[in-house]
Amino acid sequence: MHITPERLIYLVTVAETRSFSAAARKLGVSPSAVSQVIQNMELDLGVRLFNRVSGQAPTLSDVGKSLYVQALEILPRLRAMEQKAQSYLDGVEDKLTIGVSGYSFFPIYSEKIKSLMAKFPQLTLNIIDVDEFDSSNFGIDTAADILITPAELIPRRGVESILIGRIKWLCVCAPNHPLAQVKHALSVQDLLSHIQITPAVSNFISDEMAESVRLSSQVVNCSRMYQFKQLLLSGVGFGLFPEPLAKELLESNQLVELERDFIIDDFEWPIEVVWSQAIGPAGEWFIEQLTRIDE
Incomplete structure (x- = not known):
């Protein structure tokens, strides 16, 4: 077999460390062993995986890049298969x-x-x-x-x-917030002059997602839900709050839902x-x- 898990590991390690010596240290083998594995893989496949220029770091060839991308998909699945088999063996x-x-x-x-x-x-x-x-x-x-x-x-x-x-959003604020005293249905324009508590961009919240729930030009971005919740309860601003999480707070009158003349269903995550x-x-x-x- 020309392509094996071991060969893919060596390919990925060299590509990411950009050095046969650094890859060898990471893999716990000699630089010559790494070089030999890559050379044998190239000979068996009949293609050059790395461009080698004296004094420069090895770089992936076009076909090497293609195999590298596929290896990033394959290797985690192979590791997962081994771990799954072990978990079933252990019960x-x-x-x-x-x-x-x-x-x-x-x-x-x-x-x-x-x-x-x-x-x-x-x-x-x-x-x-x-x-x-x-x-x-x-x-x-x-x-x-x-x-x-x-x-x-x-x-x-x-x-x-x-x-x-x-995530379905409710527009809410604390009972002591000025918006809670408004008797008519609020428009987006009504909200522009008030501070909005919003989720901050993070590993799991993209710029587009954060922007989709922004209704005011004045915002306080929160990286954690407990910050978001506490600022809402303190009356710092209004916010869009996930409906299932808002239920208990609304029932206990810690938050009030704001009547609005616009639909926010389009903001669902x-x-x-x-x-x-x-x-x-x-x-x-x-x-x-x-x-x-x-x-």
Whole structure:
């Protein structure tokens, strides 16, 4: 076989370190071993994968670039297959890490986590904020096995994903905010002179997504939901708040919904669950439960 997982690993490592010596150190082998693997791969395929010029870092040839891109898709899946096989060999995985976004972590998903722990009581579950790690590495070397987040615009490599819901926004403010005293339906123009609390751009919230929920020229951007929520409750400004998360706050009169003369359905953000193929039986069961929510 001309292309093997080992050869792809060497190809990717050389391409990313831009040095046979640096790749050797990273792989724990000699520079000559790295060079030999690449040369043998080139001979077997009948193509040159790297351009080599004395005194310069090796660069990928056109065909090398093509194989490199494909390797970035293939290698995470191969690692996931090995890890999945091991998890089934061991029975059920002993731990699972789920990354969530405060803007899309609805009560219905909390209920699914409750069911997960009831189904697999031996499981150690870690819940982390999605902004604690680089989303571009998800599925390769990541702190999370599953993500529940606003849908990203750029597909991730080597992982699976499916849409499981949408964020519907309510226009809200604290009862002591001036907008709460207005008796008529508010227009977008009415909101322009007031501060708006908004989600900040992050690994999981693009510029386009953040801009889609902006209604005022004066904004306070919040990188975390607890900041967003506290500023709303304190009357600093108004904001668009996810409907499922607003329900309890509205019922307890901590927030009030503002009547408006415009529709904000166009501002909905899709919610997706993304998972590594390395997850074991418990993770697979959880994914199945999430995808059944709308059924």
